[in-house]
Amino acid sequence: MNYAYYPGCSGLGSSEEYERSTRAVCDALGVTLAPVPDWSCCGSTPAHAVNTELSAALCARNLSIAGRMDCEGGLLTPCPSCLSNLKLATHRMEDAAFRQRVDELLDAPSGVFPRTRSVLQMLLEDFGMESIARRMNRPLLGVRLVPYYGCLMSRPAEVMQFGHPENPTAMETLLRACGTEDVADFPAKIECCGASHGIPSQRMTSRLSGGILSLAADYGADAIVVACPLCQMNLDLRQKQAARAVGLERRIPVLYVTQLMGLAFGLDMPRLGLEKLCVSARPLLDKMQKARAEAAQKTRETAGKAEVRP
């Protein structure tokens, strides 16, 4: 199936590893992502915080271009903030008066919008656990993973339509398909990390992210797994600030779910961008490697025993 693809601005900078690993995983599954030609910024939080029509107009330009691409799989984006804006704009523009006011801001009236989903949703709905499990060849063994969704992916529920608004489980499903045996049932999975207030209001963001990090530490996380560039930045790049705010000593790597899927698929390391993480994933990788070696040894032993059996 063909998909129109909206990478989002952060994919060009702060979340380049998310962009890279998303493409690598899609490649491995035979998914063609066609970037929306000359896509522009959706306006993110600042646009909708300032004005709803301005925000919708910035989205509508992209949605109209994507609509003309005629991809049967609709439009995909890896970024929950883009997703939320694109979906909210689509939703609001069903109202004719609102649409008219937005169209007045555009060079040409907006066209037909495609169905917009997250890459995560596509992986679950169009592939599902079994085909992902089939592609997996290096199970993510021996580590405890803590999935964290943040606030944008599942709310507002009637617009996002992504599992249970207070208990989404998409990442758990994907991780299990990748051979994880130990996914924590994380009670703070939908708490807010402080979102885009990290720059103007660091105190607030540090305390919120710090709370999430220390709870993840209590849950024995070897890694936190995310699917949002803002969450990743607040928990990883700002981990020192956040940890200081709550007196946390431990450091916890924060990986994108696509990076872990790439590892489970045995993809080349440079395609996963693990070197971009501020908190090193090395201890996590070593632990998984060791667990895999032990598992292989056990298999050999059982196989050996089977051989000597009469």
Add this chain to the structure above:
Amino acid sequence: MESIPLHNACDPAFARQVEQESGQSLAACYQCGNCTAGCPAGFVYDMQANQIIRGVQLGLKERVLSSQSLWYCLSCSTCSQRCPNNIAVAEVMESLRHMARREGHISAAPINAFWLSFLATVRRFGRSYELGVMALYKLRSGRLFGDLDIAYPALSRGKLGFLPHVVEGHGEVGRIFERYKARCDKEGVKP
């Protein structure tokens, strides 16, 4: 405790306007406090989410529109999700933030400076550009030395591009902003 003279602070038209803009019926609120209980930003608020709703019901326009909470709200929609009366409190917060801006109440200047810096890069290049946002924000807010501790890890990992990605249709994006500004001027509100 501060007392509010209701007879002259009330503006009943305000409640109706907020209901209309947010599409929510606020009369349904019975002040259970669920919205506030789950609000992650409450610890920095000067009025809690339920107090804001109450303020709107009472028509305390000045008081509500000058609240800093409108700016600190993270738009996380936890409040909307948990309201037993299906009031989308986050939508109310957003509508109030828009009204406050239109009427020139900017109660949290740094947050506003960040948003405007972000939008300035989008207007100019068609896409946001992180290093540009940071530089503009520092100029606008005067907070020159904030976040220096994350600058090195971010730069050394190539997480802050030095150059903006300019969209071919940046003119088209710029015109969206111009038309928006022109419309605000025409309607006599602050952009």
